[in-house]
Amino acid sequence: MLYAVIMAGGAGTRFWPASRAALPKQLLALTGERTMLQQTWDRVQGLVPVQRVLVVTNRELSARVAEQLPALPSASLLGEPCKRDTGPCTGLAAAVLARRDPDATLLMLPADHVIRQRAAFHAAVSHAVDLIDADPTRIVTFGIRPSYAAESFGYIQRGDPLACGTDRPPTFHARSFREKPKAEVARAYWAAGDYYWNSGIFVWKAATILAALARNEPEMFGHLERIAAQLGSPRFPDVLEREFAALAGKSIDYAVLEHYNNRVVIEAPFDWDDAGSWQAMTRLHPVDEQGNTVVGGRLLTKDSSGCVVHCNPEHLVVTLGLRDCIVVQTPDATLVANKHDEEAVRQVVHELKERGWEAYL
Amino acid sequence: MLYAVIMAGGAGTRFWPASRAALPKQLLALTGERTMLQQTWDRVQGLVPVQRVLVVTNRELSARVAEQLPALPSASLLGEPCKRDTGPCTGLAAAVLARRDPDATLLMLPADHVIRQRAAFHAAVSHAVDLIDADPTRIVTFGIRPSYAAESFGYIQRGDPLACGTDRPPTFHARSFREKPKAEVARAYWAAGDYYWNSGIFVWKAATILAALARNEPEMFGHLERIAAQLGSPRFPDVLEREFAALAGKSIDYAVLEHYNNRVVIEAPFDWDDAGSWQAMTRLHPVDEQGNTVVGGRLLTKDSSGCVVHCNPEHLVVTLGLRDCIVVQTPDATLVANKHDEEAVRQVVHELKERGWEAYL
Numbered sequence: 001m002l003y004a005v006i007m008a009g010g011a012g013t014r015f016w017p018a019s020r021a022a023l024p025k026q027l028l029a030l031t032g033e034r035t036m037l038q039q040t041w042d043r044v045q046g047l048v049p050v051q052r053v054l055v056v057t058n059r060e061l062s063a064r065v066a067e068q069l070p071a072l073p074s075a076s077l078l079g080e081p082c083k084r085d086t087g088p089c090t091g092l093a094a095a096v097l098a099r100r101d102p103d104a105t106l107l108m109l110p111a112d113h114v115i116r117q118r119a120a121f122h123a124a125v126s127h128a129v130d131l132i133d134a135d136p137t138r139i140v141t142f143g144i145r146p147s148y149a150a151e152s153f154g155y156i157q158r159g160d161p162l163a164c165g166t167d168r169p170p171t172f173h174a175r176s177f178r179e180k181p182k183a184e185v186a187r188a189y190w191a192a193g194d195y196y197w198n199s200g201i202f203v204w205k206a207a208t209i210l211a212a213l214a215r216n217e218p219e220m221f222g223h224l225e226r227i228a229a230q231l232g233s234p235r236f237p238d239v240l241e242r243e244f245a246a247l248a249g250k251s252i253d254y255a256v257l258e259h260y261n262n263r264v265v266i267e268a269p270f271d272w273d274d275a276g277s278w279q280a281m282t283r284l285h286p287v288d289e290q291g292n293t294v295v296g297g298r299l300l301t302k303d304s305s306g307c308v309v310h311c312n313p314e315h316l317v318v319t320l321g322l323r324d325c326i327v328v329q330t331p332d333a334t335l336v337a338n339k340h341d342e343e344a345v346r347q348v349v350h351e352l353k354e355r356g357w358e359a360y361l
Numbered sequence: 362m363l364y365a366v367i368m369a370g371g372a373g374t375r376f377w378p379a380s381r382a383a384l385p386k387q388l389l390a391l392t393g394e395r396t397m398l399q400q401t402w403d404r405v406q407g408l409v410p411v412q413r414v415l416v417v418t419n420r421e422l423s424a425r426v427a428e429q430l431p432a433l434p435s436a437s438l439l440g441e442p443c444k445r446d447t448g449p450c451t452g453l454a455a456a457v458l459a460r461r462d463p464d465a466t467l468l469m470l471p472a473d474h475v476i477r478q479r480a481a482f483h484a485a486v487s488h489a490v491d492l493i494d495a496d497p498t499r500i501v502t503f504g505i506r507p508s509y510a511a512e513s514f515g516y517i518q519r520g521d522p523l524a525c526g527t528d529r530p531p532t533f534h535a536r537s538f539r540e541k542p543k544a545e546v547a548r549a550y551w552a553a554g555d556y557y558w559n560s561g562i563f564v565w566k567a568a569t570i571l572a573a574l575a576r577n578e579p580e581m582f583g584h585l586e587r588i589a590a591q592l593g594s595p596r597f598p599d600v601l602e603r604e605f606a607a608l609a610g611k612s613i614d615y616a617v618l619e620h621y622n623n624r625v626v627i628e629a630p631f632d633w634d635d636a637g638s639w640q641a642m643t644r645l646h647p648v649d650e651q652g653n654t655v656v657g658g659r660l661l662t663k664d665s666s667g668c669v670v671h672c673n674p675e676h677l678v679v680t681l682g683l684r685d686c687i688v689v690q691t692p693d694a695t696l697v698a699n700k701h702d703e704e705a706v707r708q709v710v711h712e713l714k715e716r717g718w719e720a721y722l
Contacts, residue, residue: 017679300712302705314693316721318378318709321699322686332675334690336697338682344663348679351661360677 001052002129003104004044005093008037008057008065008111009080013349014277014342017333018310021361026112027064030295030310031275031284037111041069044109047122054097055111056080056089081241087250091213091220095228098206105132106209108202113274114284120270127168128203131264139257140203141174143196143265144272149186152276154179154198154253156265157189174263177253196265198253199272212256220255223247277342278308278326292319297329306339333360362413363490364465364567365405366454369398369418369426369472370441374710375638375703378694379671382722387473388425391656391671392636392645398472402430405470408483415458416472417441417450442602448616449608452574452581456589459567466493467570469563474635475645481631488529489564492625500618501564502535504557504626505633510547513637515540515559515614517626518550535624538614557626559614560633573617581616584608638703639669639687653680658690667700694721 012025019025026037034042037055044053050071057065059079066077078096080089090108097104107125115121128140143156159175177198181189189195213221223243230236257263273283282293290305297311304319311317311329319327326342328335337345352360373386380386387398395403398416405414411432418426420440427438439457441450451469458465468486476482489501504517520536538559542550550556575582584604591597618624634644643654651666658672665680672678672690680688687703689696698706713721 017677298718300709300716302709303702311695316378316694316718318694318696319698320696320705320709321702322697325683325697327695327697329690329695331692333677333679334672334688334695335679335681336683336686336688337680341664341682344681348661348663348681355661357659357677 001101001104002048002107002125003052003054003097003101004048004107004109005090005097006037006040006044006053006055006109006111007086007089007093008040008055008061009083009089010110010112011083012112013346015328016345016349017330017335017360018328022060023064024061025275027061027068030281031114035068036114036275037065038068039114040109040111041072043115043118043121044107046118047125048107051076054078054093056093057111058083081244083249084244084247085249086252087213087217087255088220088224088244088247090209090252091217091224091255092227092244094206094209094213095224096231098210099228099231102207104206105129106202106204106206108204110200110274113200113272115270115272117270124169124266124269125203127164127171128264128266131162131164131171131266132203132205135262136205137208137262138204138264139208139260139262140264140266141257142199142201142268142272143174144199144268146190146195146197149183149190150197151180151183151186153274154200155181155186155189155195156198157192158194158196158265158267162264169269170267172265172267174265177258177263179253196267199268200274209252209256212260216259217250217255220247220250278310278328279339279342281308281310308339362462362465363409363468363486364413364415364458364462365409365468365470366451366458367398367401367405367414367416367470367472368447368450368454369401369416369422370444370450371471371473372444373473374707376689377706377710378691378696378721379689383421384425385422386636387471388422388429391642392475396429397475397636398426399429400475401470401472402433404476404479404482405468407479408486409468412437415439415454417454418472419444442605444610445605445608446610447613448574448578448611449581449585449605451570451613452578452585452616453588453605455567455570455574456585457592459571460589460592463568465567466490467563467565467567469565471561471635474561474633476631476633478631485530485627485630486564488525488532489625489627492523492525492532492627493564493566496623497566498569498623499565499625500569500621500623501625501627502618503560503562503629503633504535505560505629507551507556507558510544510551511558512541512544512547514635515561516542516550516556517559518553519555519557519626519628523625530630531628533626533628535626538619538624540614557628560629561635570613570617573621577620578611578616581608581611639671639689640700640703642669642671669700 012019015025029035056078062079155178157175158172162171164171227243230239285293292307295310297315299309300318302320304322306324309317309327324339326337373380376386390396417439423440516539518536519533523532525532588604591600653668656671658676660670661679663681665683667685670678670688685700687698
C-alpha cells in the first residue's frame with residue numbers, strides 16, 4: 001500500500017527573518033493562503049487516506065505542525081530530537097512504516113515545494129507505483145526539465161527509456177545522480193539535454209531503502225532499527241532521543257541514491273518549484289510592470305524595479321529609487337538585501353547566533 | 362525683556378514614516394535622548410525664565426507638546442487651528458506678547474534644529490539683544506557659514522560690517538535675503554563668499570514685526586490684532602478659529618524680511634544643523650567605517666555602505682549588499698529609499714493621502 005511521508009524538518013534560513021527557527025519556511029504561507037506544509041498535505045489528499053500520511057519534522061516544530069494539520073493523527077507525527085540530514089529522516093520513516101506494513105510503498109515529499117497541478121502529480125505518482133509494483137527493488141525519482149543552468153539543484157542524468165506506453169510521462173533509467181554543480185558544470189548539463197533537476201520527490205518500498213541502508217550504512221541502520229523496535233512502547237521517546245543523537249548525519253543522496261543501481265527517473269508532468277529563495281517568489285506571485293513582487297502586505301513603489309517585498313498583512317512598505325532588492329519586514333527584524341547577495345542571509349543567521357542575538361533567530 | 366518663541370508647528374513629512382501627522386519630526390528623539398522640541402526648550406534655559414517662553418504649534422499637536430514640556434505653563438502654549446505658514450505664526454506670537462509687554466524682544470526659534478554649543482548660542486543671542494537695545498527697529502538674524510553650495514536653505518547676503526568690538530561675533534548689515542536657490546545660483550553664492558545660510562532664528566521687537574506687518578500685510582495684521590484682543594477672554598478660542606482660518610498663508614520671509622531695510626546678520630558662533638533630512642543624520646550620529654549610520658535600533662550590515670537606518674529600539678535591521686539607502690522601520694510602515702530619491706518622500710505622503718491610506722500618515 002502507498003504511504004505519503006512529508007519531510008517537514010527544514011530550517012529555511014534563506015527566508016530569514018520571515019522564517020525563524022520556531023517557524024521555518026514550510027510553516028509559512030509564502031505562496032498562497034495555506035502554508036507550504038498545508039499545501040503539501042492538500043497535495044496528497046485523494047492519493048492516500050489521512051491514516052497513511054506520516055510527517056517527519058524537528059521535535060521543536062511538532063506542536064506547530066500539529067496545529068497546521070489538525071486532521072493528522074498524533075501517532076503519525078514523528079519529531080526528530082536533533083538535525084541529522086535526510087538519510088536518518090528517510091530511514092526512520094521507512095523503519096517505522098515497515099513495522100506497520102512490510103510491503104509499504106513510500107512517497108517521499110519535501111514539505112516546502114510548490115506543485116500546483118495536483119491531478120498531473122497524482123497521475124505521475126500512480127505511474128511510479130506501477131513501476132514499483134512491476135519491480136519492487138526500483139527507486140523512482142521525478143526529474144524536472146531544467147529551464148536554465150541552475151547551480152542550486154542536484155541533477156539526474158537519464159539513461160535508456162523504459163517502454164511504459166504513450167499515455168505515461170517519459171520514463172528512463174537514471175544513469176547518475178549529481179550534486180549541486182558549479183556554474184560551468186551546470187551549463188554543461190544544461191547543454192547536454194539529458195539531465196533533469198532532482199525534484200527531491202521519491203517513491204520506493206520501505207523494504208528497498210532499508211535494505212540499501214543496511215548494506216551501505218549498517219551503523220545508521222542499526223540505530224534506526226533500535227528506534228523502530230520501540231514504537232508504541234513507553235521507552236520510545238528515550239530510545240529515539242539516544243539513538244538518533246548517536247547517528248551520523250548524512251544525506252539520503254549520499255547514503256543511497258548515488259550508489260543504487262535500479263533507479264528510474266520520470267520526467268515530471270507537473271509544475272514544480274522549490275520556492276528556494278525570495279527571488280523564486282517572482283515566479284510564484286504576480287509581478288507588476290516594473291518587475292516588483294509583493295508576497296504579503298502593501299507595497300507603494302516609486303521609481304523602483306525588480307524588488308521582492310514581504311511584510312505582515314497590514315504593514316506598508318514604500319520603496320523609492322530601489323533596484324533589485326529584497327525587503328522582508330517582521331515585527332522585530334527587517335532585512336534589506338541586494339538580490340545578488342541573497343545567499344548571504346544564511347551567514348547573517350550564523351552571525352546572529354555568534355552575537356548571542358537569539359531572539360531574532 | 363527677552364522672550365523665547367519656539368515654533369513647533371512643522372509637518373516633518375521628509376521624515377515619514379518615523380514622522381507622522383500626529384508626531385512630526387520636532388516631537389521625535391532623532392538626534393539624542395530628548396526630542397528636538399525638548400532640546401530647543403533646554404537651549405533657552407538660562408537665557409529666559411520658563412515664564413517667558415511661548416510655544417506656537419498646531420492645535421492637533423498641543424497635547425503632545427504639553428506632555429513633552431511639562432514645565433511650560435499651559436497659557437504659554439498657542440495651538441494654531443490650521444496651517445498658515447510662518448507669517449501668521451510669527452505675527453500671532455508678536456501680537457500676543459506685545460499685549461503682555463509692549464517692549465518685548467522676541468527670540469524666534471524653530472523647534473527642529475540642532476545646536477549643541479549652548480553657551481555660544483546664549484552669547485550670540487545676548488549680542489543680538491544688545492544690537493536691538495541700541496536700535497529697536499533692527500531685525501537681527503543669524504547666518505551660518507556655508508559648508509557647501511546647499512540648495513535646501515535660504516541665503517542672507519551680508520553688507521557692511523557693524524563695529525561691535527572684537528569680543529563679539531562678526532556682525533554685518535544684511536544686504537539681501539534669498540530664497541532656496543537652484544544649484545547654479547547656490548554655487549555662485551558659495552563662490553562669492555559673502556552669503557550665509559539663513560538659520561531661521563531671529564531676534565526682533567514684537568513692536569517692530571507688528572509695525573512691519575501692519576505696513577506690508579494690513580489684512581493679516583487686522584486678523585492677528587482681533588485674535589490678540591481676545592486673549593484671556595472666553596471668546597478667545599472661537600475668535601482664534603475664525604480669524605486664523607480667514608488669514609492668507611504667507612511666509613514671514615516673504616511678508617517682511619525680504620523687504621525690510623534695517624536688518625543685521627550675526628555670523629553664528631555656534632554649531633547649527635537643520636537636521637532636515639535622513640542624510641543629515643550622518644552628521645549628527647556616529648558613522649561606521651563603511652559610512653553607515655544608525656539613528657535608533659540595531660543594525661547588522663554586510664557589504665553595505667552609506668546607509669542610514671532608523672528603527673525602533675529593539676528592532677534589528679540587516680542590510681546585505683546595500684549602497685546609499687535610507688531604511689526607516691516603524692511598527693506599521695517601512696521605507697527603503699535610495700538616498701538620492703529622499704525628496705520623493707514628500708510625494709509619498711501626498712500619494713498616501715490620495716489613496717485614502719490615512720492610517721499611515
